[in-house]
Amino acid sequence: MTQGQSAPVGPAPELPGWRHVYSGKVREVYEAEAAAEGDDLADDAGTLLVVATDRVSAFDHILRPAIPGKGAMLTRLSRWWFAQLDAPNHLREPAGWDAGLDPDTAARAMRVAKLEMFPVECVVRGYLTGSGFAEYRDHGTVCGLALPAGLGDGDRLPQPLYTPAFKAQQGDHDENITFERTIGLIGEDAAVALRDASLQIFARASGIAESRGVILADTKFEFGVDPATGEITLGDEVLTSDSSRYWDAALYGDASAPLGVRLSSFDKQLVRDWLRDNWDGSGEPPELPAEVVERTVERYEELFDRLGVA
Incomplete structure (x- = not known):
């Protein structure tokens, strides 16, 4: 782990039949333990179990306290979006499958194909804001x-922008890269396929969100190749409040409202804003106050209501 990044809170829980292989900022990843022939676990060969925790991260630090229920909400949101999109995805969950997990863990877990992941984050921006606006203000460009x-x-x-990033090692910042650099990393055919798939999925998701009064301002996708099919496959989380920026369409369209209100997002922006105001970036970040945690949960829940997530 790179120096300067907070360590995950506590050891990963042990899960029967699954071996822990990786801790991310907010997720734990497991693979099936070796199974004897005829054992039920034999069906899990080539799959992973991705468990979303309630941890919250910002500015490359894992913060305290956790956001209650966040892991289950992000998992539900990913599953819901996977079902809306006409794109191959990594979910591998037969009907009735629960991995023998307790209800809390099952609500936060996805059984997924073990993909050969591309080292590229596929960022799509439909609106100018955040770091993109900062660059535009200084140079007239975005990435x-x-x-x-x-x-x-x-x-x-004028049209959504595809702005890929090179996926850094845990604890480092991802690096914005050109499309030409992407070709150098993964080859022209794969680079074109990732760009085209990202823009198509963004257009589909944007239309669904807008029909429910929500603007999808930007998001990031991750893809890999499924060894079983050779197909480029959508992986990781998708269109969650952690990987995307969502705005209230009605507030956005209210020209009389202050800009900060119009661009108020359904994600952890409250956490980022509080940290910017209360932490200079040195040492460990301060503990989040209860009010910020509660308001963040409310924003996550409101997005569920707006989208009609089942």
Whole structure:
């Protein structure tokens, strides 16, 4: 683990039949233990169990306390979006499958194919904001791509931008890269396939969100190759509040509202904003106050209601 990143809170729980192989900022990953022929676990060969925790991270640090129920909410949201999208995904969950997990863990777990992941985060931006707006304000570009003059924070882009990033080792910052650099990393055919799939999925998801009064401002996708099929497959989480920026369409369209209200998002932006105001970035971040935790849970829950997540 790179120096400067907070360590995960506590050891990963032991799960019967599964061996822990990796701890991320907010997820624990397991693979099936070796099974004898005829054992039920034999069906889990080539699969992973991804368990979303309630941990919350910001600025490359894992924060305390956790956000109650966050892991289950993100898992439900990923499953819901996978069902809406016309794209191959890594879920491998036969009907009635629960891995013998306790109800709390099962609510936070996804059984997925073990993909050969591409070292690229596929970021799509439909609106100009955040780090993209900061670059545009200084240079007139977003990730090196020139944009028309005169755009403001929160403006809709003329067309969605595909701005890939190189996936850094845990604890380091991802690096924005050009499409040409992506070709150098994974080859032209794969680079084109990831770009086209990302833009197509973003367009589909944006339409679904807008029909429910929600704007999908930006998001990131991750893909890998499924060894069983050779197919490029959507993996990781998808379109969650941790990987995406969602806005209230009605508030966004209210020109009389302050910009901070119009761009208020259904995610952990409350956490980031509180940290910017209360931490200088040195040492360990302070503990989140109860009010910030409660309001963050409310924003996650409101997105579920708006989208109609079952």
